Amino acid sequence: MPSLLKKSEWFKRMNANEINEKLKSGFPEAVVEFKADAVTEPYIVVRPESVRDIAKFLASDPELKFDYLMSLSGVDFNDGNIGVVYHLFSMEKRHRIVVKAKVSKENPEMPSVESVWKSANWHEREAFDLFGIVFKDHPDLRRILLPDDWEGYPLRKDYKVQEYYRGMKVPY
């Protein structure tokens, strides 16, 4: 069982700036951007190809210990890029960080983080299903919410609803 921080020790939490510095010292090449003044929460943009190494680092570093992947969302940024947003939390240290990775719409490939956080398994399947992001080394990359033979990726901004599905007219 993880040792949870007592309320009196919450001041030990790292803030986004410190987390970013820490990450930069480990991966000077991979951190693309750090936006400290983003509305409601700062975020870090990283290179997609090093997502798994960064995830391993974030999860195992004794000062960071991001053991809880709150959410993994696909996003269509509407500028030719789609990407994944990781919301991470540390149960033990009680700090949080948002990490983003962008890939081009034409070649949406990035490594899977399933081996680091098991919860990423279904989240990544969902991002694959609705955005068409291909996660390399995912153990079971199939559509999860839509039928296997559905065409296109509905949450992309340029998605057109298919007219027919197995001979049935799709209503709208």
Added chain:
Amino acid sequence: MAELRTEEMVLNMGPQHPSTHGVLRVELVVDGEVVVDAVPHIGYLHRCFEKHAEAMNYQQIVPYCDRMDYLASMNNDHAYVLGVEKLLNIQVPERVEYIRVIMAELQRIASHLVAVGTYGLDIGAFTPFLFCFRDREMILDLFENVCGARLLYNYMWPGGLSHDLTPGFIEKTKAFIKHFRPTIKELNDLLSYNEIFVKRTANVGVLPADVAINYAASGPTLRGSGVKWDLRKDDPYSVYHKFDWDVVVGTGEVGTLGDCWDRYMVRVREMEQSLRIIEQALDTIPDGDVQAAIPKRIRPVAGEVYVRSETPRGELGYYIISDGGQKPFRVKARAPSFVNLSLLPEISRGYLIADLVAIIGSVDIVLGDVDR
């Protein structure tokens, strides 16, 4: 005689199996009666909430949130409006927060009653189910009294509530608490410590704490494994910090820590804690407006927010991106049932098919929440 060759068999459980509480299909690989692997197939209730949300303005999304986890609509709305308000950077009147907490906790009891009642039904106990639904009806009556709807409320709006409390609501709620508290003990005598029930659920579907965290489990599923983690305490929102109550965790009282019984019992004991919160909130509720002064057309600044709250099933998160327009650029719902269900294969391997029914019930999924 040479050893007989045995073969594994693939078996479909669902999509309409009564124990799956909705339309879930589990593809079982079985060796005789033993589950070798269980692969959940979901999506039968998929309505693409997230695509709908991109085509509507912020207020219009609330009824869609209602329909995600239809057994805990109040909690779903609560998380969403918290997110929108955080994005708008507005404070709602304190009375609103109090009423929201009261509604969220009443809804938690109602939802746990369904979970507990149908769980008994899965195992074969019919009477507790009727008791639970009788009490749940009273909560639904309270909701109907205050907002007109019994299941899908559209009660919490960005910036406030649709209506103030009706006259007599506080007295009626207090009367309900007075009636309900003894029935929890009744439920424990009837079901929780019933020997058959304990034999069916203790030491079954054991979920160790580190596995639960790695799978990002939340709610009673996580607390059943002994992790003292409740967002109402650990990442406080609304006015939860003002009340005195305890986080319930599993203890392995009748079997192993993190088994089905622990997850079940966390729900039963949480109902008592919810009653404590409601009582304190009813006694200290301030007067005031139930709508903050916000414009009719909401246009948050460009930005994003990830807000999470504790629903009866666990951590419900909304990731809302605004591009400065009237409609959100992207809304993602991180549904607790979706994440909790993904650990089903992990906790069902090696148990019997009959145990699988107990295991699915103990995770307490709502398929509307899973499929969104």
